[in-house]
Amino acid sequence: MLLQNLYNLGARRVIVTGTGPLGCVPAELAQRSRNGECAADLQQAAALFNPQLTQMLQGLNSELGGNVFIAANTRQMAISFITDPQRYGFITSKVACCGQGPYNGLGLCTPLSNLCPNRDVYAFWDPFHPSEKANKIIAQQILTGSSQYMTPMNLSTILAMDSQT
Template structure:
């Protein structure tokens, strides 16, 4: 079973509003241009509402983005999960026990 998490993240980047994000170009926490330098520490800029951002820092998806990725792994289409999503695997497994 394969998860196309790269495509999931690209979807957030290319169309953040479709997933309820205000932006995918600025991280919620960081420093420098676009909050894109370094990992989040107490000294860095912090956004007022983390659910509006696709990325927490320069490297990690936000909690909301991770939740959407997990939803795709559990019940997404073959665009994201191949050959089937995890819920289908669990349903098939429960029929065999």
């Protein structure tokens, strides 16, 4: 297992991110959505994967006798700004800032793409990736988020613990 190899090579703190909100990215909306709803099957897959990842990491930590591997539930982090974009200062979480087709969800971001006038008000930069502002929200949750987002602890807690040793 790759994670065990990291530990054997000397890694003592590793943050492992789960999958994001696969069914809600503009690429999937462009291909599957009629009214902007997320693709339920992909959302279900992500909802199943992330808790299993956390459980696997907790088992590995038990074997190793410490909190080496930290799970970051990025799907849960992103769902908050996808379901309520205005609360985070976004005008939309459905349309990418840069892309083509429905929801700007087709193709790559190229000079021929539609480009939004202000990327800070879009949750997604392109058909797959969060915008810089959305990534800052995710990074803040990794740093200070509750156990809803980070298991067994957030990065601030890790840093505080490790500074005492």
